[in-house]
Amino acid sequence: MHADRTPNPGLASLISEARWTNGELARQVNRVGTEMGLALRYDDSSVCHWLTGTRPRRRARPAILEAFARRLNRPVTPAEAGLGNTEEAPAAPADGVTGLIELGGADMDPSRRAVLGAAGLFSVALTIPQYQDVIGRFETMRRNPRARIGYGEVEAVAAMTERISEIDDMFGGRHARPMAAAFLVNTIAPHLQAEASEDVRKAMLSAAADHLYLTGYMAMDERADGLAQRYYIKALELAGAAQDHLTYCTTLRGMSVQAVDLGHAPLSLRLADSASAASPEAGPRMTAFLSGQQAHAAAQTGHRATALTKIREAEVAMEKAESKAKAFGSYDPSSLAYHVAQVRYALGDKEAAIEALEESDRTRYSIYRRGRVRHLGLLAERKLEIGRLDEACADWHRVLDDFPHVQSGRCDDRFRAMLAALRPYVKNARAREVYDRARAIAASPRPSAREA
Secondary structure, three states, X not given: OEEOOOOOHHHHHHHHHHOOXXXXXXXXXXXXXXXXXXXXXXXXXXXXXXXXXXXOOHHHHHHHHHHXXXXXXXXXXXXXXXXXOOOOOOOXXXXXXXXXXXXXXXXXXXXXXXXXXXXXXOOOOOOOOOHHHOOOOOOOOOOEEEEXXXXXXXXXXXXXXXXXXXXXXXXXXXXXXXXXXXXXXXXXXXXXXXXXXXXXXXXXXHHHHHHHHHHHXXXXXXXXXXXXXXHHXXXXXXXXXXXXXXXXXXXXXXXHHHHHHOOOHHHHHXXXXXXXXXXXXXXXXXXXXXXXXXXXXXXXXOOHHXXXXXXXXXXXXXXXXXXXXXXXXXOOHHXXXXXXXXXXXXXOOHHHHHHHHHHHHHHOOOOOHHHHHHHHHHHHHHHHHOXXXXXXXXXXXXXXHHHHHOOOHHHHHHHHXXXXXXXHHOOOHHHHHHHHHHHXXXXXXXXXXXXO
């Protein structure tokens, strides 16, 4: 830190608006810093120094701004927090394809992936590009006159995205995302710069947006949440350039899923509502897909009436949809049952939530191994909450059947939650059996199966 003995009324005003004590601000900054890969150790005396004119370290200032943004549900600028102009001067706008290459190029390098994940902070104050604002975003990008593409290249990109998605569903994003990033850099980016007819160009932009959405989803699954946001923003830009409402609103909905999963319910609801507004002519399956997420986010924010209305809309829409989903990323009865469970749980009906999760398990397609691990883990946790220990142990055994085969940060979260939930019950024979089996898996060479 360096001394600048001018009191900081801006910071004091923000602390007052947030209704925090100095110690509470310090703890929240430390928590955000952990997401950034920083080991911050601030306390109430640190905040007192900031208020009397000492500047926090430059690397910690984004954590301070993000902590306030999460509390106040709005962006907070460096100037407003009395931190001066801590942001670097904006660089000249990068060519759209250059930005994709920079993002994917860093992500496909195994030596840099851990750094990317640690440095990528999830931000509640992220600026979401509006659909109308990104329609012409890629019109002026540089073209390669020596390359030309047609619909064959578009179909190849779509097919590769579908194959990577299948691998992701079965084995988790750690296996599939390096392939996705490499394909983005080595194939999709050159295709976007090639000469093409207008309809082929838009089709390629749309296929690229789908691929970026999937790559962002895999980053989110690995808990590289800031990186996932960067992929999602690029997907929005390409979808707008392609005038592809479907991918644009699907991406917004994916961002809502990420936000509610991280506990940022107000942001999740805004994103879910924006996704629904961006798709006014949705068919019944898409309506269910969007309404189910709106219901989940509304329930998390305490909007009971909205949550119940939206989940009913999703149920009615699903009844109208075709019986089996075949499209990439489609919404099926198992997904709807999961949303029903989340809504019921948030509204206090734990028994109904458990019944819905059991229905989700019964109707899930067998290829969705990662989803089975996550949702069965959640089901077991909720059964334990109401005293159904034996049933919870049976479900956890099923989790452990699949867990060693899945490379997923979110599945790792459920694994650690299982170990923590079982520790108080290790004197019970069935609980001990599951616990010992889980510890044996945690002790294996598998790098993602670490105990908390």
